Amino acid sequence: MRICVYGAGAIGGYLAAKLARSGQDVSVVARGAHLEAIRKDGLVLREKDGEVRVRLEASDDPLALQPADYVIVALKAHQVTAAVPGIRHLCGAEGAVVTAANGVPWWYTYALGGPFESLRIEAVDPGGAIWDGIGPDRAIGCVVWPAAEIAAPGIIQHIASERFDLGEPQGDRSERVVRLSKAMIAAGLKAPVRPRLRDDIWTKLWGNCCFNPVSALTGATLEQIATDPGLRALCRRMMSEAEMVGEAMGARFLLDIDKRIDAAGATGAHKTSMLQDLERGRPLEIDALVTAVIEMADMAEIPCPNLRSVHALIASKARLLGLHP
Structure with a gap:
């Protein structure tokens, strides 16, 4: 499968390095000195048992990268609206968007049921730009538990935890979420599919x-x-x-x-x-x-x-x- 990590900071970089190391076809959207270091020397991941360096395609222009089966969005919530056109390009016709971020996700009320079904949450999706631009049907939820930091441009320091809880907004074990879970587990991560994410x-x-x-x-x-x-x-x-x-x-x-x-x-x-x-x-x-x-x-x-x-x-x-x- 092809995976693009949009936002290769501490958590995005950690995910990208682990997935690429396991043999997945991974690209990243990054910027600044961090991007230049990845292009020049590869992406380095430091863990308690050693250091790995992976070479992968990297750009600050998402339109320059090929569409992927999964676009893991590891941006902070306030950065996502501006990134919608790039995310839309990267997920192509059938790609899924994995929301690997803290806080309330923009798709939260999708398939929620009850009186709040499909109400937009303005605080995380001003004007509904993300909901309308990407579509909540593309979303796979992801709760991020690891702690990591950018030790220096191009270098990710993993601190604690390898767990990423995954789940469909509807709560089902779809083929796409199970496939992603298996890929992440094969990369040495804990990635359970949760029925009530x-x-x-x-x-x-x-x-x-x-x-x-x-x-x-x-x-x-x-x-x-x-x-x-x-x-x-x-x-x-x-x-x-x-x-x-x-x-x-x-x-x-x-x-x-x-x-x-x-x-x-x-x-x-x-x-x-x-x-x-x-x-x-x-x-x-x-x-x-x-x-x-x-x-x-x-x-x-x-x-x-x-x-x-x-x-x-x-x-x-x-x-x-x-x-x-």
């Missing part, structure tokens, strides 16, 4: 919607948030509100809130992605992680005072720093 989306979003903005506001690591009584209590209240929203949107929560906080704290002195972006002067992923949750709360008429207050603070801070529109 929205549950997994919310399991991760549950933490992201509170840990990320709280860390960016305070500078605290996950360990510090989990052990500071005031911050832990705030996150607990935010997660309780998010749980009500998720359940209204059809998700099930099978984990206790305190266990979820403890699991995050167990990662140690780890900075959330939003805190890292803040420190590096990069745009913050507020909309996919927090704004979308509040938008869904509005749909379900759930108050969420703690989520709304923290959202107002982080959105204001980001705008003042020029890191959020």
